[in-house]
Each structure stands twice: as structure tokens, then as C-alpha cells.
Amino acid sequence: MPFTALGLAPPLARAAAELGFTTPTPIQHDAIPAVLAGHDLLATAQTGSGKTAAYALPLLHSLQATDARHTPRRVRALVLVPTRELAAQAGEVLRSLAQHLPQRPKLAVVFGGVSINPQMMALRGGADVVVATPGRLLDLVQHNALRLSDVQLLVLDEADRLLDLGFAEELDRVLALLPARRQSLFFSATFPPEVQALAGVLLREPLRIDVPSAPVEEAVILQQAYRVDTNRRTELLRRLIKTQGWQRVLVFVATQYLADRVASKLHQGDLYATSFHGGLSQGARQQALKEFKEKRWDVVVTTDLAARGIDIEQLPVVVNYDLPRSAVDYVHRIGRTGRAGESGLAVSFVSPASEAHWHLIEKRQGLSLPLEVLPGFEPTETAPPSAPGDGGQGNGGIKGKRPSKKDKLRAAAAAAAADGHKPD
Numbered sequence: 001m002p003f004t005a006l007g008l009a010p011p012l013a014r015a016a017a018e019l020g021f022t023t024p025t026p027i028q029h030d031a032i033p034a035v036l037a038g039h040d041l042l043a044t045a046q047t048g049s050g051k052t053a054a055y056a057l058p059l060l061h062s063l064q065a066t067d068a069r070h071t072p073r074r075v076r077a078l079v080l081v082p083t084r085e086l087a088a089q090a091g092e093v094l095r096s097l098a099q100h101l102p103q104r105p106k107l108a109v110v111f112g113g114v115s116i117n118p119q120m121m122a123l124r125g126g127a128d129v130v131v132a133t134p135g136r137l138l139d140l141v142q143h144n145a146l147r148l149s150d151v152q153l154l155v156l157d158e159a160d161r162l163l164d165l166g167f168a169e170e171l172d173r174v175l176a177l178l179p180a181r182r183q184s185l186f187f188s189a190t191f192p193p194e195v196q197a198l199a200g201v202l203l204r205e206p207l208r209i210d211v212p213s214a215p216v217e218e219a220v221i222l223q224q225a226y227r228v229d230t231n232r233r234t235e236l237l238r239r240l241i242k243t244q245g246w247q248r249v250l251v252f253v254a255t256q257y258l259a260d261r262v263a264s265k266l267h268q269g270d271l272y273a274t275s276f277h278g279g280l281s282q283g284a285r286q287q288a289l290k291e292f293k294e295k296r297w298d299v300v301v302t303t304d305l306a307a308r309g310i311d312i313e314q315l316p317v318v319v320n321y322d323l324p325r326s327a328v329d330y331v332h333r334i335g336r337t338g339r340a341g342e343s344g345l346a347v348s349f350v351s352p353a354s355e356a357h358w359h360l361i362e363k364r365q366g367l368s369l370p371l372e373v374l375p376g377f378e379p380t381e382t383a384p385p386s387a388p389g390d391g392g393q394g395n396g397g398i399k400g401k402r403p404s405k406k407d408k409l410r411a412a413a414a415a416a417a418a419d420g421h422k423p424d
């Protein structure tokens with residue numbers, strides 16, 4: 001089915017085709033007509049489902065149909081996202097999709113961690129669409145650079161992640177500045193009670209869309225687990241990359257320090273490897289991401305910062321060098337591969353100390369993978385004695401789907417103590 005059949009203007013369908021989007025994904029198929037009809041939306045959507053275009057296309061279409069006059073500080077559509085990377089990415093999608101519209105909307109992408117002045121300049125004369133992280137958006141409101149009382153369309157992208165990152169208070173403040181009469185679109189990968197509560201206050205008789213295609217369920221991701229001693233993981237990683245011919249590998253580790261250390265060890269070992277984490281400057285992060293997308297790096301070693309919201313196309317291999325803290329994080333990490341119908345490989349390293357935690361992740365995922373051992377890498381470490389509530393990296397368990405705040409603090413303290421550095 002072509003995009004025009006969903007009611008979109010031909011210039012939008014043309015821009016979508018130029019991005020390689022010829023057929024709508026399931027979420028686009030359901031969301032686009034609903035948004036064009038003016039409904040609020042409550043959508044369960046993972047990164048990789050095509051959710052960005054699912055809101056970007058009808059948003060751009062609707063803007064064409066309404067009064068385009070810019071008045072100072074006026075914003076017509078607001079897209080709230082949890083991270084700078086997602087802001088940049090959503091901005092890119094909106095810009096590309098808008099390129100053939102007769103009246104090109106004015107787009108501003110704003111996020112923290114960089115100077116506010118250029119963003120204030122960009123907002124002069126108002127903007128049709130603002131893509132923002134909540135903290136910087138409020139700073140800009142405070143600086144009188146924009147006002148939110150004319151927002152007609154609000155998009156909350158990755159609402160669960162917004163709350164995870166502690167943006168609840170900022171969100172409340174932003175919502176208080178929005179007009180009551182508006183259309184709201186709410187996207188979240190998961191729906192824990194706090195996300196449901198937020199949706200409850202935000203949406204009016206929303207249409208509910210569930211795309212039941214979590215990456216794990218799509219079965220296009222081949223999952224493997226290797227047993228290995230903790231101190232031989234880098235060696236195993238290098239061996240697998242070389243012998244399996246892996247190209248473009250995303251490796252997840254527990255701390256920023258480890259990301260730098262593993263990347264530098266691989267680099268010394270003849271691989272183009274770099275690290276990517278929250279301790280790098282915004283410029284360095286964007287540069288690393290850009291270069292990785294341009295296929296200039298073989299390996300990027302990262303923390304959970306990159307587990308969500310970052311769109312690296314056709315990423316063939318994800319490695320859990322350190323296991324994720326929860327089964328939910330496991331899904332998000334391995335969702336970095338096998339995207340948009342591509343097949344992918346997700347490999348987890350399981351040390352004697354993390355084996356019990358691995359089995360919990362497996363159980364929650366309904367998985368049962370053979371624990372493989374590469375000849376020459378037979379584990380020799382012994383598992384430490386069980387420590388209740390140790391955040392999951394040892395023999396302790398994960399209690400709920402997500403670790404509690406206390407678990408997170410404990411895990412962070414343990415990681416920091418182990419590495420002598422700050423976790424991400």
C-alpha cells in the first residue's frame with residue numbers, strides 16, 4: 001500500500017520514498033490515518049518500528065493544512081524526546097520528510113549540553129516544529145525564546161525513557177504551559193504504571209495502537225551466549241570479530257571507564273574501535289555516531305546510553321560484554337540489531353559470576369540458549385557466593401522487570417568501586 005493511500009500529501013509520500021520508505025510499517029499504517037483524523041494516540045512502539053515517521057508524516061501534513069504565519073516565539077508542534085541523540089535523529093527525519101513540501105515548515109531542534117544562544121537565535125520569529133529535550137525546552141521558555149501556548153500538536157516520543165531519565169517534573173512543567181485544546185500523541189516502548197498515569201493526564205479518548213513486534217519476538221535476531229572468564233572477554237571479543245568476520249559491532253559494557261578501556265585495547269589489537277558514552281562531550285558523541293553510521297569504525301563500545309533511541313541502520317552485531325541489568329534493557333540493547341527486517345546477531349558474554357543473572361534474563365525473555373564455549377576460552381573462574389539484592393550482576397536476582405532505585409544505586413556503587421570510576 002502506498003503512503004498516499006493513507007491520506008498523506010504526495011510531496012510527503014515522495015520524500016518518504018526517497019528515504020526508501022515505500023510501504024508503511026504496521027505502526028505507520030495504523031497511526032497515520034488516526035492522526036490525520038485528529039485523534040489522540042497511545043502507541044506501544046519500539047525503536048525500529050518506524051515510529052518516528054509514524055508521527056512525523058501526519059504532523060507535517062497537518063501543519064500544511066493550518067495557518068503557517070510565524071509570530072514571534074510561537075510554536076505549532078512540539079516533539080519531546082528523552083535524549084539529545086534522539087532529538088537530532090527525529091529532527092533529521094522531519095527535515096528529510098519535509099523537503100518537497102511547497103511550504104517548508106520551520107524546524108528547530110533543541111537540547112542541553114550545548115550553548116543555548118544559537119538555539120535562541122534559531123527560534124527567533126517562532127518555529128513550526130520544535131524537537132526538544134524537556135530541560136532545555138524549559139530553559140528556552142524561561143529565556144523568553146519561545147512560548148508553548150499555541151502548540152496544536154504534542155508528541156511524546158519514548159515516554160517511558162523520559163520518565164526513566166527523571167524528567168517527570170520537567171514534563172509536568174511543560175504540560176502546564178500547553179493549551180488544553182491540542183492533539184497529543186504518546187509513544188512508549190513499555191507501559192509501567194507511571195507511564196500509564198502520564199498517558200492518563202495527557203490524552204483525551206486516545207486511539208490505542210499496539211505493534212506486537214518487539215525485536216525479540218520478530219525472531220530475525222539470532223541470539224547466542226558464550227561462557228567466558230571475566231578477564232578474558234576482550235580477548236574473546238577480538239577473536240570472534242576476527243574469526244567470524246563481524247563488521248560493525250556495537251559492544252555494551254557497564255561503565256564509561258570500561259568502554260574507553262575495551263575500545264582502546266581493541267584498537268591496539270588492530271581493530272578500528274572507539275567508545276561512545278555520556279562522559280564524552282556532545283561534539284565527540286555526535287562525531288562518533290556520525291562516523292559509525294558512515295561505517296568508519298568496526299566497533300563501538302558503549303554503555304546503556306546507546307541502548308535506546310539511536311538509529312544506526314543495518315547494524316549486524318550487538319555484543320553484551322557486560323550483561324544488561326534487566327531483561328527490559330536486554331530487549332533494548334539487542335533491538336539495536338535486526339532492524340527494519342534486517343537479520344542481526346546478538347551475543348552475550350556470560351561469566352561464572354554473571355551466570356545466575358543471565359538465567360534470569362533468559363527466563364524473563366522465554367529463552368533457553370545453549371551456553372557455548374569457544375575452544376581455548378574454557379572458564380576457570382568460580383562463581384562468587386550468592387549476595388541477595390546485588391543488582392543482578394552477581395548471583396543475585398532481578399526482582400521486578402526493572403531494578404529498583406536501591407538496586408541501581410547498589411549496582412552503580414559496586415561498579416564504581418570495582419573500576420574506581422563513575423558509572424554511566
Ligand code: AMP
Pocket residue numbers: 020021022023024025028046047048049050051052053311313339340
Ligand atoms: P524508527 O522506529 O522510527 O527509529 O525507525 C526505524 C528504522 O526504520 C529507521 O532506519 C527508518 O529509516 C526505517 N523505516 C521507517 N519507516 C520505514 C518504512 N516505511 N519502510 C522502510 N523503512 C522504514
